[in-house]
Each structure stands twice: as structure tokens, then as C-alpha cells.
Amino acid sequence: MTKDQLKLRSLILTALFAAIIGIMAQLFIPLPLVPITGQTLAIGLAATILGSRYGTISVLLYLAIGAAGVPVFAEFSGGVSKLVGPTGGYLIGYIPTVFIMGLYLEKTSFTIKNAMIANTIGMIITLIFGTAWLKIAANLSWTAAFMTGFMPFIIVGLVKAFLASWIGILTRQRLISAKLLFPERLKEKDNKVA
Template sequence: MSDSSLKLRMMIVTALFAAIIAVSAQLTIPLPLVPITGQTLAIGLAATILGSRHGTIAATLYLIIGAIGIPVFAQMSGGLGVIVGPTGGFLVGFIPTTFIIGYYLEKTSFTVFNAFIANIIGMFITLIFGTVWLKIIADLPWGAAIAGGFTPFIIGGLIKAFLAGWIGILVRNRLASANLLYATT
């Protein structure tokens, strides 16, 4: 397979992951301040499967699509107002999250164990960005911001980190063996 053909395939898979993140965002468990969504699972999968560069591009593309008003964020919302609103820190945190998950895996190895560790790190990055942003935008005291934007998501985040690591490595290996993705991203 030519290098240009593989580059085109990677562009297509990257765009597909932006769409997967958008669809996953609609899988929601509503909570008072910040809903639990499938977004973070999809972010972990994108980073685990695509690596730092293409995973980050997928997350960034997702944010751009949402920022211009296409309703791809949770509860079919979109627009710049969502990004600068109380939940915007979680969304913005997806960019460093995908990069760091992918980077960790590239510097260690793409194994289920390493993917689990990388996704736990990524979960905490997203939660820290989201909690700090929530505290500032909603003008909350730290205790309230942590109680609303961090603590309720730890158990679900660990479950999603495990799933993203396990499923992500399985899918990554299959895509790489089918020449649909760079063997090392």
C-alpha cells in the first residue's frame, strides 16, 4: 500500500472518530451540573487507537464542529457558548487528554495494561480541566466545584478507562493488521 493511500485512510479514520465522539456524546446520564456522557469513552478510544497525533486531531475536529454550531455536544447542543459555559473545561480538556494518552502509549507500548494506565491519566486530566473551568465560570468555591465536577465522575471514569484500554487495543490491533492505520502512530 502506498504512503499516500495510508495517509488518506488515516484521515478518514480520524474523521470517523470525530463522528464517533459526537454520537457517543448523545449517550447521557443527566446530573445537575455536568452530565455523564459516552464522550470520554470515545475520547479514550480515539487516543488509544489512533495515537497522540490523530487522536488529538479527532478531538480537535469534534470541538471545532461543535463550536461552529453543529449540535454534537451532549444533549444535542452546539455552539461556542457551550465551550465557554460551565462544562466547557471538560470539552477543552479533551485535547490534552487525547494527546497525553496517545503519547504515553507511543512512549511505552500499545498493551491493554499501558492503555488502562494512560486512560486513567487521561481521565484525571479531563476532570481537572473541567473542575477548574467549572469553578471559574460558575464562580463556585473549590469544594463545590470538586463535588460537582470531579468526585461524581471517578468511578465511571475508571470503568471507561478500563473499557477504552481493552477495546481500544483490540480495535487498534485489528485495524493495523488490516492496514487501515499506521502500525506505530
């Protein structure tokens, strides 16, 4: 397989993950200011399966599609107003989140244990970005922003981190076995589940 064919497959997977993030964003539980959505689970899967580079590109593509007005954000919404509204910090926070998660896995190994650590770190990064922006956009005190934008999401975030780690590593292994995913530097430890 040529280098161009490998790159094309990676780009197709990247576009597929942008679509998966948009679909999973529609799974939500409404809360007063910030809903619980499936987006963060999809972000965790993108980083765990694709790594830092292609995971980040998939998030950038997702955000660009949403900013252009396609209703891929939570509750079938879209537009730039969502990026600057109260939940915009969570959306923008997905960029460093997926990059750092993927980078952590690339520097350690793609195992469920390391994926759980990466996904937990990612959850915290997203919540920090989201809470800080919520404070500014909704003109809240730090305490109110923390209590509405951070605290309600910790338990659910840990559950999503576990699911993204477990499903992500198993899916990554299947994609590599099926020759649908070609990590730049496939390591022996990439093939372990533990």
C-alpha cells in the same frame, strides 16, 4: 500503498473518530451541573486506537464542528457557548488529554495494561480541566467545584478507562491486521494484548 494513500486512510479514520465522539456524546445521564456522557469513553478510544497525533486531530475536528453549531455536544447541543459555559473545561481538556494518553502509549507500548494507565491519567486530566473551569464559569468555591465536577465521575471514569483500554487495544490490533491502520513505527510489542 503510497504515502499519500496511507495518509488518506489515517485522515478518514480521524474523521470517523470525530463522528464517533459526537455520537457517543449523546449517551448521557443528566446530573445537576455536569452530565455523565459517553464522550470520555470515545476520547479514550481515539487516543488508544489512533495515538497522539491523529487522536488529537480527531478531538480538534470534533470541537470545531461543535463550535460551528453542529449539535454534536451532549444533549444534541453545539455552538461556542458550550465551550465557554460550565462544561467547557471538560471539552477543551480533551485536547491535552488525548495527546498525553496517545503519547504515553507511543512511548511505552500499546497493551491493555498501558492503555489502562493512559486512560486513567487522561480521566484525571479531563477532570482537572473541567473542575477548574466549572469553578470559574459557575462561580463556585473550590470545594463545591470538586464535589460536583470531579468526585461524581471517578468511579464511572475508571469503568470507562477500562472499557476504552480493552476495546481500544483489541480494535487497534484488528485495524492493523486488516491493514486499515498503519502506525508510523509498528513495534513488536504493539501486537501483544497483555
